[in-house]
Amino acid sequence: MLTIDAAGLAVGRGRETVAGPLDFAVHAGEALVVTGPNGAGKSTLLRTLAGLLRPLSGRVTVAGATAPDGEPAQTVAEIAHYVGHRNAMKPGVSVGDNLSFWRDYLGGGGRSIEAALAAIGLPDLAHLPFSYLSAGQQRRASLARLLVVERPVWILDEPTSALDAASQQRFGALMEAHLADGGIVIAATHQPLGMAAVRELRLEPRRLPAADERSGGVDEAAIAAAEGWL
Numbered sequence: 213m214l215t216i217d218a219a220g221l222a223v224g225r226g227r228e229t230v231a232g233p234l235d236f237a238v239h240a241g242e243a244l245v246v247t248g249p250n251g252a253g254k255s256t257l258l259r260t261l262a263g264l265l266r267p268l269s270g271r272v273t274v275a276g277a278t279a280p281d282g283e284p285a286q287t288v289a290e291i292a293h294y295v296g297h298r299n300a301m302k303p304g305v306s307v308g309d310n311l312s313f314w315r316d317y318l319g320g321g322g323r324s325i326e327a328a329l330a331a332i333g334l335p336d337l338a339h340l341p342f343s344y345l346s347a348g349q350q351r352r353a354s355l356a357r358l359l360v361v362e363r364p365v366w367i368l369d370e371p372t373s374a375l376d377a378a379s380q381q382r383f384g385a386l387m388e389a390h391l392a393d394g395g396i397v398i399a400a401t402h403q404p405l406g407m408a409a410v411r412e413l414r415l416e417p418r419r420l421p422a423a424d425e426r427s428g429g430v431d432e433a434a435i436a437a438a439e440g441w442l
């Protein structure tokens with residue numbers, strides 16, 4: 213069975229621990245919702261699970277999944293979609309071409325772009341530049357990449373921010389369908405996600421050292437810039 217297992221997982225930025233150590237497991241068909249106040253480390257945890265940051269200690273293992281190359285998956289990143297705070301779509305490029313990029317980059321295998329946009333409630337918008345869309349439409353277009361490429365693990369940072377009530381409900385139903393298909397959803401959120409059964413992982417804030425107490429050698433601005441577009 214598809215399982216993600218985190219053991220003694222500490223996550224952070226540079227060498228500063230932001231959250232953890234954490235122990236949790238998520239199985240096929242389960243949703244894990246990560247909650248906690250601003251700055252508690254929800255995004256940092258999701259980025260670590262998605263393979264964009266290294267764990268500071270501990271480990272994340274995955275079992276029961278096949279990577280796109282047909283071999284058993286070794287990392288969550290190989291079998292996951294990550295949708296961060298930012299939409300990761302190019303503003304001057306059409307919605308359809310943005311989604312084509314993601315389909316090709318992630319290996320394809322899902323619904324057509326038109327079908328994905330229809331399922332997310334955005335029919336007939338594929339030709340428009342991404343920047344022409346409203347904030348909620350942009351968020352939904354970005355979420356459509358979950359449907360254009362089939363991946364069993366969805367790692368989502370505030371997926372329903374900017375969505376109206378009907379769109380939240382529609383996306384809740386898409387997440388439920390993904391779970392019913394044996395997928396996993398791991399989402400950070402400050403608001404209910406419209407799913408019936410979710411488990412909660414609550415992160416509590418830690419005190420970060422003041423700037424003058426921090427260890428040198430880590431260019432935080434460069435890290436932030438490099439991570440920025442996702």
Ligand SMILES: Nc1ncnc2c1ncn2[C@@H]1O[C@H](COP(=O)(O)OP(=O)(O)OP(=O)(O)O)[C@@H](O)[C@H]1O
Nearest residue numbers: 225230249250251252253254255256257432435436
């Ligand atoms: N690129 C970065 N470089 C250094 N520190 C960072 C970086 N991004 C976040 N942090 C710090 O890491 C801590 C956790 O931030 P994170 O974004 O993970 O919190 P969060 O729980 O997702 O917050 P929110 O609810 O506001 O989205 C914060 O203290 C933040 O200042």
